[in-house]
Amino acid sequence: MASDPQFDIFEWHPAYQSCQRYFLDHAQFDGGVQAVAALVNIKLPFQWTPPINGSQVTPYTPAPAPQYSQHGVRSTPPTIPAVFVSLVPFVRRLVVTGFDKEPILHGCFGDDYKQGIGPIQDVERRNYLFAAKSGGWKSVKQEYDMSSEESVPFLRPLQNVQLVEIEGAEKAWSAWLAMEDWMVGPRAPEAMEGGASGT
Structure with missing residues (x-):
């Protein structure tokens, strides 16, 4: 990524945001994506506590409180920010289990996955090679275990190298x-x- 002279962060970032929105709003509710996530043992955002069910914050507010300023009541509520969910842990898990294949990446992250996820995939594939070179199987597995509930169930040698x-x-x-x-x-x-x- 950063070491690639062709990499343009300003071109990459909108594509990454598009992948985030697709993942949060659509892919995490798809049966195929849920099957892959179950097999590689990683929770999708809607399974978290509290759950993330989409790319926009939707806090429970029974009645909107009036917004005051020095000129009286402000009629427009403040803008609700977008949720930030990093896609890196999901890409890492796909890489080390051998599931970072084009159909799966497209299904998880949408049409912009090549530009939005491709650079992260490249870096994580390299990191996986580095991890394998610098430590044995046990240390590599520990590196890629996320928690006791989301330990990586298996490691595969890097695919399609x-x-x-x-x-x-x-x-x-x-x-x-x-x-x-x-x-x-x-x-x-x-x-x-x-x-x-x-x-």
Whole structure:
């Protein structure tokens, strides 16, 4: 994401918000999405306490209180903000269980998933490679368990891996090892000066 010179946060963010709205307003109530969530053992927002049933805040208000200002009663109520639900935990769970496939991503996040979720998926796939390289199965599983109720039921090796993805991860991993040795900035190895900067 941030290390990709082609990445434009101002183009990405509206697409991500579109994915959030689709996930909250439609996908979480779809039977197929609910089946995948049950299999990979992650609660959907409507199953949380308190539940999130859509992308807009809908607090219980029996009667709207008048809004006062120095000029008297204000007739228009304040704007209700949109709910923020991070999609990253859901993408992480799909990646490590091998369910980050196009039909599933489209079903969960809608038509804008390539632009809105694609960059997060790329980063999380790389993070999964890093986790596997830096620790054994037990430590990787602990990293991806969310709670005792939402522990990851199984881990699958990364699916549909392309050579360019492995090479990019290797370059980023080398940059991270250099960071651990403080080989950054003026001390960075020549091969990395214009290269990757981790995730």
